[in-house]
Amino acid sequence: MFFLLDAFFATSFLLNQGLEKTLVQGEIITIGNELTSGMTLDVNAWYAAGRLTASGLRVTRITSVGDDYPSVSRALKSAMEASRFVIVTGGLGSTEDDLTNEIVSKALNRPLCLDKEMFAIIKRHASMQGTEVCSSLEKMAWVPDGSRMLSPEGRACGFSLVENEVRLYFLPGVPEQMRYLIDHVVIPELRKLYKKLPVTICRTLKVYGLNEPHIAEIFRDLEKKTGKAVLGFYPHFPENHITVSLTAGDAREAVQELDRIEKQIRNKLGTALFATGNDSMAEVVGKLLVAKQLTVSVAESCTGGLIGHLLTAVPGSSRYFLGGIVSYSNEAKMELLGVRAGTLEAKGAVSNETVQEMAEGIRNRLHSDLGIAVSGIAGPEGGSKEKPVGTVHVALASAEGTVSRKYRFWGNRQAVKLNSATMALDWMRRYANGDPLLPGI
Amino acid sequence: MFFLLDAFFATSFLLNQGLEKTLVQGEIITIGNELTSGMTLDVNAWYAAGRLTASGLRVTRITSVGDDYPSVSRALKSAMEASRFVIVTGGLGSTEDDLTNEIVSKALNRPLCLDKEMFAIIKRHASMQGTEVCSSLEKMAWVPDGSRMLSPEGRACGFSLVENEVRLYFLPGVPEQMRYLIDHVVIPELRKLYKKLPVTICRTLKVYGLNEPHIAEIFRDLEKKTGKAVLGFYPHFPENHITVSLTAGDAREAVQELDRIEKQIRNKLGTALFATGNDSMAEVVGKLLVAKQLTVSVAESCTGGLIGHLLTAVPGSSRYFLGGIVSYSNEAKMELLGVRAGTLEAKGAVSNETVQEMAEGIRNRLHSDLGIAVSGIAGPEGGSKEKPVGTVHVALASAEGTVSRKYRFWGNRQAVKLNSATMALDWMRRYANGDPLLPGI
CATH class of the missing domain: 3.40.980.10 (MoaB/Mog-like domain)
Structure with missing residues (x-):
C-alpha cells in the first residue's frame, strides 16, 4: 500500500523473506x-x-x-x-x-x-x-x-x-x-x-517500458515458482530493476537454481528486459551496435544533448556514435538539419513530421546507418491542450525508411528528458535486436 | 589526507565544532x-x-x-x-x-x-x-x-x-x-x-576552479574570524561547496552575523564563487545570459552533449541556448562545423586551432552571440605522451574574437567529461560577468 515511489531511493517489496537465522x-x-x-x-x-x-x-x-x-x-x-x-x-x-x-x-x-x-x-x-x-x-x-x-x-x-x-x-x-x-x-x-558460510548470489534484471503494476502482476504470478529465491523490486527511474537472490550451501547449487528462476522471469519480461547485471542501457546499445556493425547519429530537441551524453559515457563509443545536433530552436532545425519551414509551420516542432525530417536530416548529414531524433515538450512551460507537457515524438531513420511515434511522459523536466533519451536508446537497442519498437500513445 | 573524493558523497572537514552540548x-x-x-x-x-x-x-x-x-x-x-x-x-x-x-x-x-x-x-x-x-x-x-x-x-x-x-x-x-x-x-x-531552542541557519557557497589545498588555506585564514560559525567543506565534483552555519538565540541575530562572515569568505574566494544557495552552475549562467541578453551555441567533442544537457536542464533555457553540434568524429567536425581538413591534419582534433574553428563554426551557423567549443581526450583510451588522457581544449568565440586554453583534467571518463562541461559553463559565466577566464596549463 502507498506506493508513492521516490525516483531514486524507493522502498522495496520483497517476497519470501529468505534470511537464515x-x-x-x-x-x-x-x-x-x-x-x-x-x-x-x-x-x-x-x-x-x-x-x-x-x-x-x-x-x-x-x-x-x-x-x-x-x-x-x-x-x-x-x-x-x-x-x-x-x-x-x-x-x-x-x-x-x-x-x-x-x-x-x-x-x-x-x-x-x-x-x-x-x-x-x-x-x-x-x-x-x-x-x-x-x-x-x-x-x-x-x-x-x-x-x-x-x-x-x-x-x-x-x-x-x-x-x-x-x-x-x-x-x-x-x-x-x-x-x-x-x-x-x-x-x-x-x-x-567462516568457511561454511552459505553463498548468496544476487542477480539484477533491468527493465524498461513496463510499469510498476505490470511488474507487480508478474511478481504475483511468480510467487509460487521461485522457491527459496528472494525477489526485489527497485524503481530506478525511468528503468525498473528486479533482483533475484538466493542463499544456498554452495555456489554451483545457487547458480543452477538461479538460472532456472531467471529463465522463468525472462519469459515474463520479454523484450522489456534489456540487461542482466551491471550494464547500463547505453552500454547494451553500444555492444549491440558494435556486434551488428551499425553507426548512429542523433538529432535532439527537448533532450538537449542528453542522448549524446549517455551514448558517449561508454568508453569506445566513437566506434559507432558519429555525432549529433542539438536543434533547440526552429532555426537550428532548419539550418542544421534541413527541416522544412513548411513542416514546422503546418505541424509544429513537436510532431511526427518534424521529428522524421530531423532523423533523416542527421542521418544524411553524417552518413550513419541510423538517425534517431527526439522532439518534445519537457516543461514546465510550453505545453498546450493539444500538446501537453510531456508530449514527445521519437523517430528512427534507416535504409528501410523512417518511423516515428508519439509518447506522453510524466514527471518534471528532468524526468521527461531522461525518459525521452532512454526511449531513444531503447529504439536503437530494439532496432539492432530486430525487436518491435515500443508502441506510443 | 588521502583526499580521494567520491563524486557525490564525500567526507567533510569541519572547523570550530560549534554544536552546543x-x-x-x-x-x-x-x-x-x-x-x-x-x-x-x-x-x-x-x-x-x-x-x-x-x-x-x-x-x-x-x-x-x-x-x-x-x-x-x-x-x-x-x-x-x-x-x-x-x-x-x-x-x-x-x-x-x-x-x-x-x-x-x-x-x-x-x-x-x-x-x-x-x-x-x-x-x-x-x-x-x-x-x-x-x-x-x-x-x-x-x-x-x-x-x-x-x-x-x-x-x-x-x-x-x-x-x-x-x-x-x-x-x-x-x-x-x-x-x-x-x-x-x-x-x-x-x-x-522547547520554546527556547536556538535557531541554526546554514548557507552554502559554491566554488569552481579552486582546489582543495587552496580552500583549506582559506579556511585556516578564516579560523580566527568566524566566531561561533561552523564552516563545512563538501567536495561536489567538480565543484566545491562551503557551508557556513550559525546557531544563535534568534533568527535576526544569526542572519546579521552570517552576513558579516559571508562577506569575509566572499573576499577570499573572489570570482571562483559562482553561487550562494541552491542555484546550479547552469542556472547561474542562464540568469546572467538573460540579464545580459546574450545567446549561446555549443560545439562539443569529448563532452558528447553534456554541455547542452546541463544548459537545457534549466527551464526556459530556450531563451538563450540556440543549439549545438556534437562533432564526435573528424568528419562531423568538418561537415557540420566547417573545421578545415588541414587544421585537423596538422594540429589534430585536440588542439587550440581545432577548438577555435569549432567555436567559430557553431557561432556562425547559429548566429549566436557566443560560440563555445570543447575538444579533448576523455579516456580511458586515446591518450598519448604529448596528449595524455584528460587533455581538453576550450574555446570561446564572440564578436571580440576567439580565445582558447588547454586544460589537464584528472579522473576517469565521467570526471573528465563533467569537468570539461563545467569549465565551458564557467567560461560563459565569466564572459557574461566580465571576469577573467580561468587560466589553463
Whole structure:
C-alpha cells in the first residue's frame, strides 16, 4: 500500500523473506558528526551492509554516532555484545575531529603505538602530493596496541583487532577507500574464517517500458515458482530493476537454481528486459551496435544533448556514435538539419513530421546507418491542450525508411528528458535486436 | 589526507565544532531488513537528521535494525535512555513484515487499540485506489494504547506516544510521507515544546576552479574570524561547496552575523564563487545570459552533449541556448562545423586551432552571440605522451574574437567529461560577468 515511489531511493517489496537465522552476525558503526547532523548521506554503511549480506554474512544493526568518546565507546561496546564482527568506518583521518584511534585505545584499554608500515605509507603519499609530514599526519599511524595494519597495495589504510573473540575492522570514511578495504580485505578474511558460510548470489534484471503494476502482476504470478529465491523490486527511474537472490550451501547449487528462476522471469519480461547485471542501457546499445556493425547519429530537441551524453559515457563509443545536433530552436532545425519551414509551420516542432525530417536530416548529414531524433515538450512551460507537457515524438531513420511515434511522459523536466533519451536508446537497442519498437500513445 | 573524493558523497572537514552540548537531544531509529541488508540506502535518517539539526535539535545516534522484535525492542529501549525524543521510521505498512505497531505494543506494554480516525483514512485511500479494505490494511489502524494519530490533511499517517517523558514519533518508511510528517508535525511540535531552542541557519557557497589545498588555506585564514560559525567543506565534483552555519538565540541575530562572515569568505574566494544557495552552475549562467541578453551555441567533442544537457536542464533555457553540434568524429567536425581538413591534419582534433574553428563554426551557423567549443581526450583510451588522457581544449568565440586554453583534467571518463562541461559553463559565466577566464596549463 502507498506506493508513492521516490525516483531514486524507493522502498522495496520483497517476497519470501529468505534470511537464515543461522548466519554469522555482525554490526556496522559509522562515525562522524556529518552523519548525525544529516550533512552527509551514509553511503558507507549501505555499501558495507550490501556487500556483507551478499557474502552470506548477516548485519543486524547499523549505528551512526558523532565523533566523541561517549558515543563511539558506547556504540562499540554495545555492538560487541552480540556480534562475531564489527565494521567501524570514519574518524581515521588527520584532522582534529578524527578521534577513532584514541577512542578505541581508551575504550579497549590498549595504548596507542606507532605502526611503522602505516607511517611509511603516509610519508609516501605526502611526498607524492608535495606535502610535509606534520604531526597531524603522523597521528594517523598511532594505532591501538595489537592492531594489524590493513593496507593492500598501499591503496587505503585501516586496521583490525580481535577483542573477546570479536573481530573489529576500522576503516577510513572516504567511500572509495572504505569500499576497497571491504572488498579486498574484510570480506575475503571473514569468508575464510567462516568457511561454511552459505553463498548468496544476487542477480539484477533491468527493465524498461513496463510499469510498476505490470511488474507487480508478474511478481504475483511468480510467487509460487521461485522457491527459496528472494525477489526485489527497485524503481530506478525511468528503468525498473528486479533482483533475484538466493542463499544456498554452495555456489554451483545457487547458480543452477538461479538460472532456472531467471529463465522463468525472462519469459515474463520479454523484450522489456534489456540487461542482466551491471550494464547500463547505453552500454547494451553500444555492444549491440558494435556486434551488428551499425553507426548512429542523433538529432535532439527537448533532450538537449542528453542522448549524446549517455551514448558517449561508454568508453569506445566513437566506434559507432558519429555525432549529433542539438536543434533547440526552429532555426537550428532548419539550418542544421534541413527541416522544412513548411513542416514546422503546418505541424509544429513537436510532431511526427518534424521529428522524421530531423532523423533523416542527421542521418544524411553524417552518413550513419541510423538517425534517431527526439522532439518534445519537457516543461514546465510550453505545453498546450493539444500538446501537453510531456508530449514527445521519437523517430528512427534507416535504409528501410523512417518511423516515428508519439509518447506522453510524466514527471518534471528532468524526468521527461531522461525518459525521452532512454526511449531513444531503447529504439536503437530494439532496432539492432530486430525487436518491435515500443508502441506510443 | 588521502583526499580521494567520491563524486557525490564525500567526507567533510569541519572547523570550530560549534554544536552546543545544551541542545535538546534525540535519536533516530530506522526499521527494515532492506536497510540492514544494504538493499536500500537510508535516506530517511539522513533527511530527518538534517531537518532536526537545522531546527536547533541535536541527533546523537542513528540506528538501523531489521523488522524483528528483539532488534527493534532493544533499539527503542536503548534510545529512550538518554533522549528527549526518538523518531522511528518504517514498519507501519500493511505487509507481513511491517511489525512496528506490534513490537512497540509489546515492548512498552501497551495493548493495541483500533484508531477510528486512522481506519477512516485508510478506507478512504483504499477506495480511491479501488482496493478493498482487507485485514492487512485494517492492521495499520491498530496502534498502541495512548497513541496520538498524526495525519495532517490525511496525507500521511503516523502516531506519537509519550513514555517516561520521552516523546516517541512513529513515522512511515515511505520517504515522501516520512518527510511530510517530519516537516509538518514533528519539528513544529518539538520547537513549540522547547520554546527556547536556538535557531541554526546554514548557507552554502559554491566554488569552481579552486582546489582543495587552496580552500583549506582559506579556511585556516578564516579560523580566527568566524566566531561561533561552523564552516563545512563538501567536495561536489567538480565543484566545491562551503557551508557556513550559525546557531544563535534568534533568527535576526544569526542572519546579521552570517552576513558579516559571508562577506569575509566572499573576499577570499573572489570570482571562483559562482553561487550562494541552491542555484546550479547552469542556472547561474542562464540568469546572467538573460540579464545580459546574450545567446549561446555549443560545439562539443569529448563532452558528447553534456554541455547542452546541463544548459537545457534549466527551464526556459530556450531563451538563450540556440543549439549545438556534437562533432564526435573528424568528419562531423568538418561537415557540420566547417573545421578545415588541414587544421585537423596538422594540429589534430585536440588542439587550440581545432577548438577555435569549432567555436567559430557553431557561432556562425547559429548566429549566436557566443560560440563555445570543447575538444579533448576523455579516456580511458586515446591518450598519448604529448596528449595524455584528460587533455581538453576550450574555446570561446564572440564578436571580440576567439580565445582558447588547454586544460589537464584528472579522473576517469565521467570526471573528465563533467569537468570539461563545467569549465565551458564557467567560461560563459565569466564572459557574461566580465571576469577573467580561468587560466589553463
